Amino acid sequence: MASWLSALSRTRQQFAQALTRLWTGGGTAGQTIAELEEQLLRADVPLRLVGELLPQLRHSAGRGGPATLAELRRLLREALGLPGDFAWAADRKPRSFLIVGVNGSGKTTTCAKLARQAAQAGCRVLLGAADTFRAAGADQLTWWAEHLHCDVVAGAPGADAAAVAYDALAAAQARGCDVVLIDTAGRMHTKAPLMRELQKVRNALAKRQPGAPEEVWLVLDATLGQNAIVQARQFHDAVPLTGAIIAKVDGSSKAGFIFAVTRELGVPIRFIGLGEGADDLAPFEAEKFVDALLGAEASVGVQP
Ligand SMILES: Nc1nc2c(ncn2[C@@H]2O[C@H](COP(=O)(O)OP(=O)(O)OP(=O)(O)O)[C@@H](O)[C@H]2O)c(=O)[nH]1
Numbered sequence: 001m002a003s004w005l006s007a008l009s010r011t012r013q014q015f016a017q018a019l020t021r022l023w024t025g026g027g028t029a030g031q032t033i034a035e036l037e038e039q040l041l042r043a044d045v046p047l048r049l050v051g052e053l054l055p056q057l058r059h060s061a062g063r064g065g066p067a068t069l070a071e072l073r074r075l076l077r078e079a080l081g082l083p084g085d086f087a088w089a090a091d092r093k094p095r096s097f098l099i100v101g102v103n104g105s106g107k108t109t110t111c112a113k114l115a116r117q118a119a120q121a122g123c124r125v126l127l128g129a130a131d132t133f134r135a136a137g138a139d140q141l142t143w144w145a146e147h148l149h150c151d152v153v154a155g156a157p158g159a160d161a162a163a164v165a166y167d168a169l170a171a172a173q174a175r176g177c178d179v180v181l182i183d184t185a186g187r188m189h190t191k192a193p194l195m196r197e198l199q200k201v202r203n204a205l206a207k208r209q210p211g212a213p214e215e216v217w218l219v220l221d222a223t224l225g226q227n228a229i230v231q232a233r234q235f236h237d238a239v240p241l242t243g244a245i246i247a248k249v250d251g252s253s254k255a256g257f258i259f260a261v262t263r264e265l266g267v268p269i270r271f272i273g274l275g276e277g278a279d280d281l282a283p284f285e286a287e288k289f290v291d292a293l294l295g296a297e298a299s300v301g302v303q304p
Pocket residue numbers: 101102103104105106107108109110131137184185186187247248249250251272273274275276280
């Protein structure tokens with residue numbers, strides 16, 4: 001699996017100068033703070049959060065670079081809050097996951113990565129290809145299902161996505177699966193009929209099994225930075241989300257926007273995508289994220 005440190009290198013480059021100054025202790029405290037402010041914003045850390053951090057950082061800046069860095073690390077970790085733990089194992093079975101997002105955000109690839117993680121945790125997984133919008137959508141997921149040796153239920157192009165989701169859950173029940181991951185077509189958050197279709201898919205699952213889907217996860221493309229937050233709010237309004245997955249962190253220079261997901265959306269980040277391979281998905285860990293963002297793995301200093 002790609003490492004957090006390398007996946008976050010493009011974002012980290014955005015404030016490499018400020019980090020170097022903190023490590024080496026060059027410049028005045030005022031210069032250091034001004035540089036940090038500018039560079040945190042460039043990495044798409046939300047303006048409001050940067051505004052909150054600055055007074056505390058100014059306070060520690062008088063004690064030198066390492067103290068400021070330690071304070072920044074502490075504050076950033078705190079800003080992410082403590083996500084509730086997620087575990088694949090559950091009493092309820094099958095547990096269904098509805099995976100939603102705009103076009104190309106990384107949904108299908110993420111479904112495959114999640115299937116692998118769930119299988120590794122000992123779950124029997126069924127993939128439901130409810131992207132009936134284009135033939136390639138179902139083909140892509142079916143290819144992954146074969147590759148990962150898991151079950152798949154796919155709809156024909158143009159079929160009713162809600163019916164496919166219903167059939168997928170029914171098949172998962174009949175086959176004794178633990179986890180069913182429903183991939184959906186990419187959709188513009190501004191198109192009301194498409195958002196209504198998502199509600200139909202969700203309702204179909206609930207009709208098959210009361211309480212389903214247990215999880216609705218939004219896949220966000222990290223390369224979009226804070227532009228992704230607008231989409232996220234619209235999806236949250238249409239089908240209340242229970243979590244977010246941040247894909248393409250490795251290709252992004254704006255991964256600082258992740259702070260806005262937890263703070264402004266109020267849903268936990270469950271996983272982050274660190275590359276294109278089936279193993280390049282990691283459970284989200286605030287400490288690892290902040291350490292990689294600041295160029296250090298845990299307590300071992302790795303300079304930017
Ligand atoms: N580098 C990188 N690429 C990723 C990641 N996740 C997905 N991708 C790539 O992003 C592209 C789009 O991924 P898909 O999974 O097809 O996206 P989608 O949301 O299903 O797309 P639509 O179904 O067309 O809406 C593919 O080339 C993936 O390999 C990631 O974490 N890192």
